[in-house]
Amino acid sequence: MKKKWLITIIGIGILSIVGLNIFLLVKSKFSHSNVTSVQTFEVKMQQMSDTLVASGTVTPREEERIFKDESMGSIKDIFVSEGQEVRKGTELFRYDEEEINNKMKLLEISRSRLSLELEQYREKLDNLEADFKHNLKDTLQIEESLRQAENNKNELERQVKYIMLSIQQNEMELTSLLKKRDNLVVKSVVSGVVKKITRNANKSTTDSQDPIIHIASNEPYKVKGTITEFDSVFVKAGQPVKVRAKVLSSEVWEGKIESIQLSPSQNVLNAGVEKNASVTSYPYEVALVDNRKGLQDGYHVSVEIQINVKDNVLTLPHDVTFAKDSKEFVFVVVNNRLQKREITIGLMNDEFKEVLTGVNEGDIIVRHPKVEWKDGMEVKVDAPTS
Structure with missing residues (x-):
């Protein structure tokens, strides 16, 4: 009996030890499975800037619109075609020289007529002097002769001056026509592509005129737009920008502010008056610094202007912070x-926040935190992201 009891006690002990080991193993696995796995971000120092977003339109860097000079007469020949690529100095079209030649002939006839009239009036002045000397023989009429001779002389001298002025005007018009005749052929002043040719470019009812030829330069393009008076105080020439086309939202082009007009254009002022606008807009231009393909003339784009640029600041992505009781934490x-910390924020843009206090460079911050998490909670850390 003692032997049986001893065997029973030993068996119970072995079963207890095995059960305890199984319990501890299961507990360990269960406890490990409850540890939250988190994604993290390592705090780094980098450049930080605030972003101002404006709208704009892609335009050629250079354009030339050549309008018809009515004083040159009609156009005889056009030497280019739409879509043709031209260089600076390319002959574009030629005015008809026949009209200018006819005007020059008329001026030459007018000058000859004026010269004859001038000669006639000078002869009258000479004759007036001879008549005056003859009338002096009659002393009874000397006063009347002097008075009449003076009046006639003044009138003839006025006629001579008038004719001489007419001759000067004639010579000026003739000189102008000679210059025009030397410039009958119109040449381009920019290199680019002929976008449009209007052979019968007449003034419309709005008193505007279509250009005979419109030339636009090839890439790189530039961007033109307007910003409000509230944003204009932050924008200066030379500031870097990112340009995104609405039809190519995943693509980004680098550029910089080339100019900003600090007074509104007359068109902008007129538009503001007509619409009773309470905010004035100011024109700006962006020069693109990369020549990647994709943008087209006329594309509408958003322009992200970097302002308040700071170097070497602590930054965090937006998805690592959470708010509670009007405060911000990580x-x-x-x-x-986990260690809960309150932070203070400086600049912000679409990607990052500047952190003024609360974290240090190299700290590992949890991404996508939950408000219900507590200090001291154990977590499993994935590889930090940048």
Whole structure:
């Protein structure tokens, strides 16, 4: 009996030890499975800037619109075609020289007629002097002769001056026509592509005129737009920008502010008056600094202007912070446990926030935190992201 009891006691002990080991193993696995796995971000120093977003339109860097000079007469020949690529100095079209030649002939006839009239009036002046000397023989009429001779002389001298002025005007018009005749052929002043040719470019009812030829330069393009008076105080020439086309939202072109007009154009002022606008807009231009393909003339784009640029500041992505009781917090991972910290924020843009206090360079911050998490909670850390 004693032997049986001893065997029974030993069996119970072995079963207890095995059961305890199984319990501890299961507990360990269960406890490990409850540890939250988190994504993290390592705090780094980098450049930070605030972003101002404006709208604009892609335009050629250079354009030339050549209008018809009515004083040159009609156009005889056009030497280019739409879509043709031209260089600076390319002959574009030629005015008809026949009209200018006819005007010059008329001026030459007018000058000859004026010269004859001038000669006639000078002869009258000479004759007036001879008549005056003859009338002096009659002393009874000397006073009347002097008075009449003076009046006639003044009138003839006025006629001579008038004719001489007419001759000067004639010579000026003739000189102008000679210059025009030397410039009958119109040449381009920019290199580019002929976008449009209007052979019968007449003034419309709005008193505007279509150009005979419109030339636009090839890439690189530039961007033109307007910003409000509230944003204009932050924008200066030379500031870097990012340009995104609405039809190519995944593509980004680098550029910089080339100019900003600090007084509104007359068109903008007129538009503001007509619409009773309470905010004035100011024109700006952006020069693109990369020549990647994709943009087209006329594309509508958004322009992200970098303002308030700071170097070497602590930055965090938006998805690591959470708000509670009007304050902002992050969870820092220390020895695989969470440490809740309050932070203060400086600049912000679409990607990052500047952190003024609360974290240090190299800290590991939890991404996508939950408000219900507590200090000291154990977590499993994935590889930090940048």
